[in-house]
Amino acid sequence: MSSTRTRTAGRRAGRGLPLWLSPKALGIFVVALVALYLAPLVLSLDGYLHNVVGLTFMFMAAGLAWNWLGGYVGQISFGHAAMFGTGGFVAARLAITFGLPFWLTWVVGGLVAGLYALIWGHPTLRLRGPYFSIATIGVGEATRLVATYWSDFTGGSSGLSLPIGNGPTKYELYWYGLYLLAAVVAISYWLRKSRIGLGLLAIKEDVEAAADVGVNATLYQDAVLFLSGFVVGICGGFYASYQAFIDPLDMFSFDRSISFVLIGVIGGIGTILGPAMGAIVFVVIQEFLLASYPQLYLGLYGTLLIIVILFEPLGLSGLLLRLGKRLGRKPPASTAAGGMGSASADPDGAPPVLTGVPGQDDSKGGTSA
Numbered sequence: 001m002s003s004t005r006t007r008t009a010g011r012r013a014g015r016g017l018p019l020w021l022s023p024k025a026l027g028i029f030v031v032a033l034v035a036l037y038l039a040p041l042v043l044s045l046d047g048y049l050h051n052v053v054g055l056t057f058m059f060m061a062a063g064l065a066w067n068w069l070g071g072y073v074g075q076i077s078f079g080h081a082a083m084f085g086t087g088g089f090v091a092a093r094l095a096i097t098f099g100l101p102f103w104l105t106w107v108v109g110g111l112v113a114g115l116y117a118l119i120w121g122h123p124t125l126r127l128r129g130p131y132f133s134i135a136t137i138g139v140g141e142a143t144r145l146v147a148t149y150w151s152d153f154t155g156g157s158s159g160l161s162l163p164i165g166n167g168p169t170k171y172e173l174y175w176y177g178l179y180l181l182a183a184v185v186a187i188s189y190w191l192r193k194s195r196i197g198l199g200l201l202a203i204k205e206d207v208e209a210a211a212d213v214g215v216n217a218t219l220y221q222d223a224v225l226f227l228s229g230f231v232v233g234i235c236g237g238f239y240a241s242y243q244a245f246i247d248p249l250d251m252f253s254f255d256r257s258i259s260f261v262l263i264g265v266i267g268g269i270g271t272i273l274g275p276a277m278g279a280i281v282f283v284v285i286q287e288f289l290l291a292s293y294p295q296l297y298l299g300l301y302g303t304l305l306i307i308v309i310l311f312e313p314l315g316l317s318g319l320l321l322r323l324g325k326r327l328g329r330k331p332p333a334s335t336a337a338g339g340m341g342s343a344s345a346d347p348d349g350a351p352p353v354l355t356g357v358p359g360q361d362d363s364k365g366g367t368s369a
Helices: 002-014 023-042 047-073 081-098 102-124 130-149 170-193 195-205 207-212 217-243 254-267 273-289 296-311 315-326
Strands: none
Touching: 023 170, 047 170, 047 195, 047 217, 047 254, 047 273, 081 102, 081 130, 081 217, 081 254, 102 130, 102 217, 130 254, 170 195, 170 217, 195 207, 195 217, 207 217, 254 273, 254 296, 254 315, 273 296, 273 315
């Protein structure tokens, strides 16, 4: 068993790869990235479809960022619209007032959104389960009200119109959305497969037990919340550039927060592929039903959510697992259980030990994930 792990680690080290990075996963990632990059240049995509795919990339990235907190840490947030709107309005205001490059406004908007997430998140992360979720609803609604009445910054109910020609076109946003998604997928894989993922999994299972063995739960949760808020804030800036007009009712709405939850739940919380698939379902339903049946799509989301909760808690990822079993493919135990896999886990199924985790005192021993 130990010799197998040693040989695997030696092969990866010989290739210059981190121990948590699988060569197969890296190959799939690179091939998919190149294929998606070249697709619009090779295929004659309809302009509307091209733009919708770019928007889907953004929702994939936002869903994955929400999943870091909701799936990896187990803290379900109904207030991520607060960071989405903050990032969007900061980016829009910087573009309007100072004429900064769009990519810089996105980054600054993401940083402000991440810091704002820390301001309200540091105290509320002490709550667990439904208590934290209820607190995030209050944060989201309070932020929406403040933004609506802060007309000097957000434009109030009139919103803000971004200057034409000061940023990328919708056609160009396809590739920027792809870059954003690629970065978020890489971070998701790192969080899930590295030893840090073990610390997050320990916090998700039992935060007090994780603290007892030296995992700094406060540091880990704050870091993940800041990172999640930062990426969602960048997505808000992307959305502002895509729409060229934003208003507080849309950006900070409770529906916006629910959309991030639906993307994760429908696709599969705690997975990487799940939120990506959930975003595709979300955008398809929204784009093709919203115009013709403005009320039907909300009912359909609710119906999908009920079906997933009752029959397939792992969402679309669970359906893929079932299909894989029927085809004779046996998934890893951690994946089948709905947990996060880790490169630190024993390939033969022995429980991994939390040693060498950043922010942990190894003298206190380890714990089984």
